[in-house]
Amino acid sequence: MMGTQSAPTQLFYDFDLERHVPDNHMLREIDRFLDVDGMRQKLRPFYSHMGRPSIDPELIVRMLVIGDVMGIRSERRLCEEVHLNLAYRWFCRLGLDAKVPDHSTFSKYRHGKFRESDLLRHVFEATVERCLKEDLVSGEGFAVDASLIPADANKSRSVPASEWCPDVAREIGSRAAQEYLDTLDDAAFGAASPSQPKFVAKSDPAAQWTRAEESRPYFAYATNYLIDTESSVIMDVEATRAIRQAEVGASQTMLDRTERRFGIKPDWIAADTAYGSSENLGWLVKQRGIIPFIPVIDKAERTDGTWSRSDFKWDEESDQYICPEGHALRRFRRNYSDPNRVKKTGGTYKYRALKADCQACPSKQRCCPNMDFRAVTREPHEDARDFTRSSRKTKAYAISRNKRKKVEMLFAHLKRILNLTRLRLRGPNGAKDEFLLAAIAQNLRKLARLRPRAPRMEAVA
Incomplete structure (x- = not known):
């Protein structure tokens, strides 16, 4: 006989949300490594002791972490998923009947207290500290690289560079245009290079008109990763224009910030040819004392058979x-x-x-x-270039070449698993926020995978 499904008619239910989240769920593992107490201390000076209580900032951060860990790119969809998914509700401490914040709350926090307090940078550094505590960082060798992420800008709404000037940005008056004006003297954006791109996007003037290999030109930002090659932990992340000068400058900024924040300076660093300029090699060898396993940019080699x-x-x-x-x-x-x-x-x-x-x-x-x-x-810093060339003859150089691929694997994971194939937010600050959140998610997933909880033992009758 065919059975039929009928709705239960119970008036009261005994429901335990904790039991409905599997022990091996990704969010249950990540929950152990997310530092909430430090976040509250960071935000406390930005709140008044009077007035109505705000929406808990911890809830906003937990929802943003869910979005990046699970590859949910839309904040509207994120609110819907948190409303329906029991594991998401458990991670956000919402219970069964608590109300999920409106999607507009993310923008209010993002443009307000989160950026004023640099909260996302604090949360990212807290994940790095946890990786250090879990012995996932050796500090011996680092790798650095950059990857292009398309910006939320369209060619049809752009103007030629000859028709663009700061006055045009002031007339537009958008938040992204104001951030463009604020970063004109920033070495990672406006001051990275005196050359101007062919086109400038009105909706996001700081985005770089560029072209990757075998693709059409598009507007993009560059996300820069500095990783420890032991377990591929992201030690620092920086958003820049999608040009080589800005990416090389970002690598120096990240190395300095990592040593200042965590007291770690690597013995060697691996990178591709884009980082092999004489200025960068001189800075690494002479000022920082780091062995560069980097191909040297050298135009003096001859190919016609004569002596080089x-x-x-x-x-x-x-x-x-x-x-x-x-x-x-x-x-x-x-x-x-x-x-x-x-x-x-x-x-x-x-x-x-x-x-x-x-x-x-x-x-x-x-x-x-x-x-x-x-x-x-x-050339200038030729002694550093000669030292770098001699480093290529060592066995350690061959090992570093293989380890450098780990940063490229992180970029592939960023785009294919976390779905960061196009930015949602505009302006340099929007790019920084999205890249920081993505790096937080990748480090948390790394912690959950490499440091899982001990399996729970069931009692035997």
Whole structure:
């Protein structure tokens, strides 16, 4: 006989929400690592001791964490999911009948107390501290990289860069336009490069018109990750314009902030060629004492079969290069009584061989077949570049290349699992908020996976 389902007619129910959340649920694991007490201490100075109680900021943060951990990109949908899902209600401490806040509450908190107190940065750093406490960070080697995230801007509502100026941004008057004006002198945004993009979006002027490989141009921001390669813990995150200069500057900012905040400085750092400029390598080697496992940006190598600069031996004591045939290439050929004439000031120097030596040299066709004499340039921080080149010959360099891929895997996880394929918020502050929340979610998921609770033992009758 076919059965039928009928609605229960009980008037009272004995319902325990705690029992309906599985022991192995992701949110149950994450709940152990989310620091709420520190968040309340951070926000207390921004609340008045008078007036009606506000919506609990802990509830807002917990809902935002759910959204990023579970890949729920819409805040309207997030409110609906929290209303319906028992595990979400348990995580947010809502019980069965508590009211879920309206989606507009997120904007009020985001543009108000959260940004005034820099709360999301505090929550992110609290997750890093928990990773340190759980021994997930070795501090030996770091990796850094950047990934482009499309902005909430459209080409059809953009203007050519020639028609754009700060006065146009002031006329627009939107929050994103005001944030653009506020970051014109910021090294991560307006001051990152004097060059202007081809187009500027009216809805989000700070977004960079750029093009990734094998894709159409679009407006984007760059999320920069600094990770510890032991367990892929994100040590710091920074939002910048989608250009190389801003990304390199962000790596230095994150290294400084990590040492200042957690007292950790890595022995070495791995990155791709974009971070191999002479200025960055000089900063890492001379100022920070960090071994850079980074390919050097070098345009002096020749591909026509003639000798490159690397074939010439550098003589530091005599300030000269020695060619493979033993001839000296010098900056000056006379002795100056004024030492300031030969003082190095940090620019690019040219070292020249004698014309007579080159004309009589049997290897002239391999060295300078189209010139009367050979000249070699020496870039700023060339000693740091030479040290970086020598580091490539070590076994540790090959190991760092494999570990560097972990940061790329985090970006893939960010876009495919957490669904951060396009920003919802506009302006530099909106990008910072979304990137911080995503990094918080990834670190919490890392803690839940690598430090799970001990399985609960059932009593045996």
